[in-house]
Amino acid sequence: MSIATIEDGKIALIHYTLTNKGGDVLDSSQGHPPLPYLHGAGNIVPGLEAGLAGLEVGALKTVEVAPADGYGERVGPGAQEVSRDQFPEGADLQVGMGFQAEGGDGEMMMLYISKIEGEVVWVDINHPLAGETLIFEIEVAGVREATDEEVAHGHPHGIDGNEDHGHHHEHEHDENCNHDN
Helix, strand or coil, X not given: CCCCECCCCEEEEEEEEEECCCCCEEEECCCCCCEEEXXXXXXXXXXXXXXXXXXXXXXXXXXXXXXXXXXXXXCCCCCEEEEHHHCCCCCCCCCCCEEEEECCCCCEEEEEEEEEECCEEEEECCCCCCCCCEEEEEEEXXXXXXXXXXXXXXXXXXXXXXXXXXXXXXXXXXXXXCCCC
16 A cells, blocks of 8 residues: 655645744644645645645654745835725724735735724735745645545645535636635
């Protein structure tokens, strides 16, 4: 019997703890099921994906990801003020939340909330982890074949690939494909 390894087109299941260079825990899967992702489909930051290639089930590894291979270097003018009334009424706005907005040229772009002060919301084009060196402590919990549907959509449909999210896709994958992953 061959040992399952992480490679393109397979679903990898990982437990992780993400810290910054200062050792602050930024995110973790502790107490939760492992994170499934489709290797080679860009579901996770490029530096982490590259660092996981070829690992076997049960492997433990520390992967350090430079900003260029994570969420990028910080760019642009920094955070900008926006009036809270520019957001949908009753929206539960939180620091770190990302959303799409239409730029002055009509093009859609991602913005992230960096600060909220009363009726002023500070938004930035940079992901909150842009410019950060990311350190992932990884345990490979599993590797499995991706289903045809997962490959077509470019992401996993749960840990075992058989989870029913209340709908079935009969379309080519697009940016509106929404799963609870």
